[in-house]
Amino acid sequence: MKAGRPTAPCLFLYLPGYSTDIMNHTTFLLVPNFRVETFTIEQLELLTHVLQDHHVNGVKFTAAGRLRVAGIDRQQLDVIAEALQPLANGPVTDWITTIQSCPGKEGCRYGTRNGEELAARIEAIILPVPPPAKIKIGIAGCSMCCTEPYVRDIGLLAEQKGWKLIFGGNAAGRPRIGDTIAEGLRDDEVIELVQRCLTVYVHHAKPKMRTARFMEYFGVEAFHRKLFDEDIGDTNA
Template sequence: MEQTMSVKNREKSYVIVPGLHMGMLTLADLERLTALVRKYQVPGIKVTGAQRVALLGLPPERLADLRQELGLPEGPPHTRGRLHTVQACPGKTWCKYGLRDSLALGRRLEELVLDRPLPAKVKVGISGCPMNCCESTLRDVGLQARSTGWRLTFGGNAANRPRFGDVVAEGLDDEQALELVRRCLAFYADKAVYKSRSARFMERFGSEFLRDGVLNNTGAAD
């Protein structure tokens, strides 16, 4: 369990969200979560839409100890050059429709660290086939497997101003997809204003601006 975060809610209690690897849990993870819920008397547990587990309703006096036990870092992930969430479907390892290993690619993206902060949180969706189970086109970074390879989109959003991500490239293998995601994020970090989500960035500058920057190295950051 990594990349844990905590959020204060309107009832003046806290929600802690232990980071999971794309919703995959081991027996050890389940046992640890069970022990923590018992130890800190967590009032509620919720499986989130982002393939994480939320520990709900923690009073302030229990928060610090649980944060320490979980190794909660300071600040949200994007301020440390990290991705906010990486969602992935079971992929070809566990699903008969899977064309590529979405979980393996997701694990590598979870480990990605840029050398600069990101302007805002970045969510990733990886779908191992064209059925798009992780709604990749509605994520900041979307990867969708096709018979020819990965299809990369950038600038999607599913909030109150939904937007489909723009296609950056298609027919990518794993290494090409990882490198192009890194270049897209570096370009976004260089060009976007603080707190501007990728969807608003793409609305402002357009897909050609991004593709020219990351595919032709025009103004791209390395």
């Protein structure tokens, strides 16, 4: 069994229940449909047994809240994926690159709202067409912003009066603070408005244009007008 870092560019496949990066011609990286913010002792035991049974050492809980099992061969891939299926805890979403939510009020004394439920509902959103570029999402349970919502494509920040929705942030080489789209939102309103933001973005952005560059290109005021005053067309498939 070979292990190591993925060679670039990786071929990223989304399969029912899990995704894989081909690391090279003989080894694979498995990303089960399992977000790791919270899990039970039973889930942890299952995970340990499966990995021990297959002599897997390259496991990582990523900053994006995912489990990555590295350095497995093609024959092991399907067997391990099936064995880890009981851990699956969300829809397989192919339009989100990463989604991070902090423990929120369930697990942090500063938290005022629970972002994990919201994350699951956002993952279930269906877009009218695929986004032209990566979508990274950060959900923070308080103004400490541990998941950095101001520099994510979509940021959600819990406040006493409700959720603040931020759109168009980026933390990469051309960083951009996202624009506040609305405040004081209830969970249902967040889902509806995230869907509208993404619908405007996917219909008007150029190929490969991230949300940060899109907001500069489209204009913040025009984006607000489109969101709140104009017909944006179908919001899902």
